[in-house]
Amino acid sequence: MAVERYLHQQIPLSAAMGVRVRMATPERVQLAAPLAPNVNHQETVFGGSAAALATLSAWTLLHVRMARAQLRARLVIQRSAMEYERPIPGDFDAVCRFSDELAWERFRATLARRGRARLTLRACLIHDARRVATFEGDFVALG
Amino acid sequence: MAVERYLHQQIPLSAAMGVRVRMATPERVQLAAPLAPNVNHQETVFGGSAAALATLSAWTLLHVRMARAQLRARLVIQRSAMEYERPIPGDFDAVCRFSDELAWERFRATLARRGRARLTLRACLIHDARRVATFEGDFVALG
Numbered sequence: 001m002a003v004e005r006y007l008h009q010q011i012p013l014s015a016a017m018g019v020r021v022r023m024a025t026p027e028r029v030q031l032a033a034p035l036a037p038n039v040n041h042q043e044t045v046f047g048g049s050a051a052a053l054a055t056l057s058a059w060t061l062l063h064v065r066m067a068r069a070q071l072r073a074r075l076v077i078q079r080s081a082m083e084y085e086r087p088i089p090g091d092f093d094a095v096c097r098f099s100d101e102l103a104w105e106r107f108r109a110t111l112a113r114r115g116r117a118r119l120t121l122r123a124c125l126i127h128d129a130r131r132v133a134t135f136e137g138d139f140v141a142l143g
Numbered sequence: 144m145a146v147e148r149y150l151h152q153q154i155p156l157s158a159a160m161g162v163r164v165r166m167a168t169p170e171r172v173q174l175a176a177p178l179a180p181n182v183n184h185q186e187t188v189f190g191g192s193a194a195a196l197a198t199l200s201a202w203t204l205l206h207v208r209m210a211r212a213q214l215r216a217r218l219v220i221q222r223s224a225m226e227y228e229r230p231i232p233g234d235f236d237a238v239c240r241f242s243d244e245l246a247w248e249r250f251r252a253t254l255a256r257r258g259r260a261r262l263t264l265r266a267c268l269i270h271d272a273r274r275v276a277t278f279e280g281d282f283v284a285l286g
Contacts, residue, residue, distance in 0.1 A: 010184035013192050016159035041153035047220040047280075048198040049156050052191025059190070077190040081224045137190075 003060065014056060017049060021060070022093065026068050029061040029096045035089075045088035050125055054135035055080060057094035058121040062139055065104070073111060073141035078118065080137040088127045094135075096123035107141070115143040146203065157199060160192060164203070165236065169211050172204040174237045181235075188231035193268055197278035198223060200237035201264040205282055208247070216254060216284035221261070223280040231270045237278075239266035250284070258286040 003024040008015040018037050022030040031053055038049035055077065062075055098104075098121060110117035118140050125133040146167040151158040161180050165173040174196055181192035198220065205218055241247075241264060253260035261283050268276040 006184075011189050011191075012180055012182065013160065013189055016180065017156065037155055037159065039155065042217060042219075046154050046156055046195075046198075047202070047223070048154075048191075048195025051194040051198065051223065051225075052189075055189075055191040055194065074185060076185075076230060077227050079224070079226050080190070080194065081222070082194075083222050084220050087219060 003064065007056070007060065011056070013052065017052065019053065019056065024060055024064050026061070026065040027097065027099050029057050029064065031057045031060065031094045032091065034091050042087070043089065045092055047082075047084060050084065050088065050092070050133055051080070051082050051135070053092070053094040054082065054123045054125060054133065055137060057096040057123045058135065058137050058139070061096045061098055061121060062119065065098070066141070069108065071108065071111065071141070073143045076140050076142065078138045078140050080135065083134045085134070086132050088125065088132050090127055092132065093126045094123050095126060096121055111141050111143050117141050146207065150199065150203065154199070156195065160195065162196065162199065167203055167207050169204070169208040170240065170242050172200050172207065172239045174200045174203070175234065177234045178232075185230070186232065188235055190225075190227060193227065193231065193235070193276055194223070194225050194278070196235070196237040197225065197266045197268060197276065198280060200239040200266045201278065201280050201282065204239045204241055204264060205262065208241070209284070212251065214251065214254065214284070216286045219283050219285065221281045221283050223278065226277045228277070229275050231268065231275050233270055235275065236269045237266050238269060239264055254284050254286050260284050
């Protein structure tokens with residue numbers, strides 16, 4: 001898949017983590033990662049891997065959305081927060097959904113007017129059909 | 144160094160990230176990571192790598208501190224927050240300091256009494272002698 005190839009080439013840590021792209025649309029990005037390259041000393045997922053996969057899912061959704069809208073801007077993360085709800089003892093997914101078209105239009109308009117706009121995205125991590133962590137990140141686009 | 148070998152063996156992502164341990168004492172942990180395995184599409188450090196190195200520095204400090212105190216407990220991260228202050232265009236370090244011995248004694252006493260205790264640690268990321276990001280994480284020890 002083109003998005004997966006792009007991630008592995010441009011962000012080599014995603015290849016080291018074994019990230020696979022299950023879905024990448026402007027409304028939903030779902031990434032998967034195996035336990036083995038992301039494991040910690042307790043045979044669960046290292047918190048840093050969990051944060052990285054969540055960050056990547058949100059970044060990918062914005063990347064896909066900006067590509068569809070033919071927006072050319074540099075995208076940087078400004079702030080993020082993770083809540084680790086339970087240990088993750090196996091393969092895990094990150095799901096980022098976004099369907100607030102009003103917020104998106106505001107983001108586009110602000111970027112066009114000021115050359116800079118911010119958007120907050122949320123993602124969650126899933127293991128065995130259960131939510132195991134949540135992520136929130138503020139991203140800034142610089143035109 | 145023993146701590147570096149431990150990290151690479153137990154948390155393989157730290158090896159994939161090229162993490163090196165510059166210092167690991169109960170008062171200060173400093174980890175270094177090169178840009179290449181942690182780069183993003185903009186030739187700066189991927190936010191997920193930044194969060195992972197910061198998380199690892201705080202976790203390592205607690206690990207070293209608990210080993211010195213001969214505390215045997217499972218250590219999990221409960222919550223974390225990152226502020227990305229500026230892009231990181233090269234190799235970077237994570238520094239976690241902790242010298243609040245009063246808080247540490249409270250943590251030890253609570254762990255002994257209740258079999259569970261929480262501690263908040265802060266870390267920062269440094270590039271070119273300048274702070275580029277801050278991290279705060281709540282860790283829970285389960286006896």
